Amino acid sequence: MKEQEWIEAARKGDEAAFEQLVRTYENKVYHLALRMCNNPDDAMEIAQEAFLSAWRGLPFFREESSFATWLYRLTSNAAIDFLRRDKRNVTGPSLDDDETFTQAPDPAPSPHSRAEQGELREALAAGLATLTPEHRQVLLLRELQGMSYEEIARALDLDLGTVKSRIARAREKLRKYFVKQGNFLEYLPSNQAGREG
Numbered sequence: 374m375k376e377q378e379w380i381e382a383a384r385k386g387d388e389a390a391f392e393q394l395v396r397t398y399e400n401k402v403y404h405l406a407l408r409m410c411n412n413p414d415d416a417m418e419i420a421q422e423a424f425l426s427a428w429r430g431l432p433f434f435r436e437e438s439s440f441a442t443w444l445y446r447l448t449s450n451a452a453i454d455f456l457r458r459d460k461r462n463v464t465g466p467s468l469d470d471d472e473t474f475t476q477a478p479d480p481a482p483s484p485h486s487r488a489e490q491g492e493l494r495e496a497l498a499a500g501l502a503t504l505t506p507e508h509r510q511v512l513l514l515r516e517l518q519g520m521s522y523e524e525i526a527r528a529l530d531l532d533l534g535t536v537k538s539r540i541a542r543a544r545e546k547l548r549k550y551f552v553k554q555g556n557f558l559e560y561l562p563s564n565q566a567g568r569e570g
């Protein structure tokens with residue numbers, strides 16, 4: 374069964390089909406939630422909330438965007454709601470498990486190389502922690518999920534200009550943070566501070 378068939382069956386109440394959708398997306402949803410809240414237990418709660426919202430909302434899913442885009446929107450919104458409710462001081466997204474932020478390991482990485490990669494992850498986490506949840510949300514969807522500006526706008530129900538503005542502000546804030554830390558631009562996600570989409 375293909376994804377579209379799972380969606381159609383789940384819309385009709387087929388729990389097994391919905392379980393297939395959960396299995397397909399659970400890692401991406403969890404890691405997006407983890408980057409938003411930096412706490413594995415909270416990320417699990419956010420992911421569960423996102424999937425529960427998806428189950429309840431499937432009959433109303435209009436397919437104006439892909440299922441993945443819609444699910445990322447539900448996850449991002451659940452994370453922002455959680456952060457607002459919880460009002461914890463987020464110390465920064467956990468990037469240890471994210472292959473996007475780590476380079477493929479050398480066959481025999483040197484201690485110096487391992488230390489640099491660790492510093493990179495720490496610098497990114499600290500920089501992302503300086504962003505508001507709304508700015509972190511759009512930047513993560515753009516840089517880590519690879520979504521276009523238009524996809525983010527549809528997923529979050531925002532104006533395209535708002536998405537572009539938030540991403541530009543997030544990148545600028547990160548740039549200023551890294552310059553202040555003496556790390557310059559090499560730590561910007563995908564090193565694409567001015568990329569258009």
